[in-house]
Amino acid sequence: MDSMKGVLKGDKVIFGGEAVAELYNAQYYGRLKGETLELALVEAAYLLDRERISVDQEGRSLSFRDFFIAASQAQEYFELKYIVYRDLRERGYYVQPSVTDFRVYPRGGKPNVAPSKYFVHVVTERKPMPLQQLISNLQAALNVRKEMVLAIVDEESDITYYGVKFNVLKGGMEPVQLTPVPGSATFLQDRVVIWDTEVSTRLHQDGFYGNPMDDRRLQLSLVEAAYLIMRGKLEVTDYEGRIMTPDDFTAKALQIESSFVGKLKTYTDLRDKGLVAKTGFKFGSDFRVYEKIETIEKIPHSKYLVGYVENDHVYQMQDLSRSIRLANSVRKDMVFAFDRSGIQYFSLGRIKL
Amino acid sequence: MDSMKGVLKGDKVIFGGEAVAELYNAQYYGRLKGETLELALVEAAYLLDRERISVDQEGRSLSFRDFFIAASQAQEYFELKYIVYRDLRERGYYVQPSVTDFRVYPRGGKPNVAPSKYFVHVVTERKPMPLQQLISNLQAALNVRKEMVLAIVDEESDITYYGVKFNVLKGGMEPVQLTPVPGSATFLQDRVVIWDTEVSTRLHQDGFYGNPMDDRRLQLSLVEAAYLIMRGKLEVTDYEGRIMTPDDFTAKALQIESSFVGKLKTYTDLRDKGLVAKTGFKFGSDFRVYEKIETIEKIPHSKYLVGYVENDHVYQMQDLSRSIRLANSVRKDMVFAFDRSGIQYFSLGRIKL
Known part of the structure; x- marks a missing residue:
């Protein structure tokens, strides 16, 4: 033939x-x-x-x-698109070129028979991606009930597929019942120490707040202290012994950490939803998040790593790859939080298409 | 008493x-x-x-x-220093305050009896660290035969200890023997494709260059192609069929990737030292590096992740933590390359003091 x-x-x-x-x-x-x-x-x-x-x-x-x-001369990113198209076709998927690079049909599904399942965006590792673009692409996919997939092609033409989706986070913690004890805590240089043993114990055991300095005193992070002040559970004084209002506290914390406002918003949202957020520093993110901690004697693995991003954030693909890989290697979901009329969440995770 | x-x-x-x-x-x-x-x-x-x-x-x-x-009012970072000092003392180390925060004696060693072993620098996760400061601290420790340790205290007062040391990297690969074949490769939009099957096979099998597009053609990354041109192994033409000089190539590559010059310097140094460097994108770093690849049928695990940093680079502690944690989770050393009269390397790794 x-x-x-x-x-x-x-x-x-x-x-x-x-x-x-x-x-x-x-x-x-x-x-x-x-x-x-x-x-x-x-x-x-x-x-x-x-x-x-x-x-x-x-x-x-x-x-x-x-x-x-x-x-390659006629179409921008032709080589990348070809690499991804071929990979999908060779693995048995029906693929249709579309405005979002490719519409991909579910395994076993065909055009004109079943609807397509994925919107695949082909991205070079070298091109940064603004948060706003990612969110509007995700919204566009959801509006027509597709799953959004990023196909990132690295310098050596290997492809990594990430599934992107909005997340609804919800935890099972009850608020700690506590009346503020006057003079129980001091804002030192860049952290808060609670001197009162009973307050320390209560906050740590019932809410997994802070980190014990010893068996009597508790160290709180800035977001923890700010949240507890806002929710009327804690009184914090400055070096001069003055009681700090939420505004006082935020003003001082902002001098120490420029991203404090966004982090506090995220922390507040997580705690108010019954989740426990602790620092994610060891995993290179803002927070590690637990759905519930029954008792501090038996702390489960945290489920999410959450990073707050400003609305003008632009993702570098290498950073994104590192965050997701690390999260997945410790079996957590990599979740990003952003503020659009309130904190919203989306996650990226490697998928095997 | x-x-x-x-x-x-x-x-x-x-x-x-x-x-x-x-x-x-x-x-x-x-x-x-x-x-x-x-x-x-x-x-x-x-x-x-x-x-x-x-x-x-x-x-x-x-x-x-x-x-x-x-x-806390009298000394900057007193709380951090106290947290680290106490941790070391409680675990049986003798610790002396010094200009580098602490001199720490080896386990079982005492002041006036044995020399101290470590220079420990106490760092808050919130304070970025310039590369130059890190290097000069490392040099100062080496000059008096100490090991440099960073004790990074996170927001919740947990401590992570990182050992810092210079690295000498050396591999066991011989240069690929190859005479350039005219017109065998084209610089497309952002990668090079070798059309000649014999050149493709030779480069891939003998030097682990590139990534096969199929069983006939090889895709090279920008640094691979530039290196092979410089070393007289490859001829690359542009869309118009003109042979590209190393300078032509670098000029075009720089338009695609702003950090190309530093990456190429690092890549060249690694290859010239007999190592195999491939993209580290999946690990969120510039290169993954193998000491030797005997045969592409049996590729060993890469040993290092290498990231090139400019001389004015400033480390964010959260990024550093993420890089090291990811490298260690896949059993690789996190190595940074910088250019001081030639490429030099140092690594950071989590240590249990």
Whole structure:
């Protein structure tokens, strides 16, 4: 059987009606345009490599090499798209080029029979991604009930697939019952120490707040202390013995940590939802988060790593890869928190498509 | 036995000669100043908490709480230093306050008997650390044959100890023997494709260069292609078919990746030393590095993750923590490369002191 002949025109390869039956009807390549069939460049490269088609340009038949070079000049990120397209096709997925790079059908699913399942975005590791772009892509996928997938192609053309989804976090902790004890805690240079043994014990045992300095005193982080002051559970004094209002506290904390406001918002949201948030420093993120801690004698593994990002945040792909890999290596979900009329969460996790 | 009484003066607590025998001779607390013994604030706080001493200020005896608040006002990062000092002392180390925060004696070693082993720097997770500071501290420790240790105290007062050391990297690969084949490779949008099957096979099998696009063609990363051009092993042409010089190539690569020059320097140094460097994207670093690859049928685990840092780089502690934790979780050493009259390397690894 001779291979079918198409013509390269811009970023499409055009076939006559004879290709419709074999390429389109049987295997869902291309899109119908009147009597003709249009293949995207990645589809054509894939079929050309398999010698299923031939491609002409200005009356000359193109080798794979010539076609690949021409396609690379005609379409931005053609090489990346080809690498991802081929990977998905070779693993048995039906893939349709679309505005979000690719619509991918579920395993066993076909165009015109089942709806597509994934919106796949092809991304080079070198191109930073603004938070706002990521969120609007995620929203767009959800609006039409698709799952959003990032296919990040690294410098050596390996692909990593990340699934992106919004998260609803919810925990099982009850608020600690406590009346503030005057003069029980002091804001030192960059942390708060609770001197009162009963307050220390209560906060630590019932709410897993702070870290014991010894068997009598408790050290609180800035967000913990700020939250407890706001919720009327703790009185903190400064070096001069003055009681600090939530505003006093925030003003001083901001001098120490420029991202304090966003972190406190996230912390507050997590605690108010019954979760326990502790520092995630050892995992390189803002918080590690537990759904519930029954007793401090038996602390479970934390379930999430949560990082707060400002609305103008731009992800570097290498940083993102490191965060997700680390979270997954300790069996936690990597969750990012951002503030859009309240704290919202989304997670990224490596998936095997 | 009554506790000994000292007097708080500035950032010291001063004792009379009666303290010398018990505190200094027997247990190496403090430093002799003529007839008196001077304790650093952390030493005094430690002994006060154990009721081994009492401390007066203006004729009034201070509680631990009052002393702690006074010390926190008198010395920058007192709380952090105290947390680290206590941790080391409680685990049986002799610790002497010094310009680098603490000199720490080896397990079983004592001042005046054995030399100290570690220079410990106490660092808050919130304070970024310039590369130059880290390097000069490391050099200072090495000059007097000490090991450098960073004790990073997180927001909840947990301590992570990192050992820092210079590295000499050396691998066992021989250079690939290859004569450039004209027109065998093209610089596409952001990667190089080798079309020639023999060149592809040779580079991949003998040097573990590139990533096969299929069984005939090889994709090279930018640094791989640049290195091979520089070393006279590869000819790369642009879209117009012109042969690219090393300078042409670097100029185009720089448009794609702003950190290309430093990365290429590092890559070149690693390859010239017989190591195999491949992208470290999946681990969130510039390179993963193998000492030797005997055959591509049996690729060993890479040994190092290497990140190139510019000379004006400033480490964020959270990023540093994430990098090291991830490297250690996959049993690799986290190595940083910087350029000081040639590429030099140092590594940071978590240690259990």
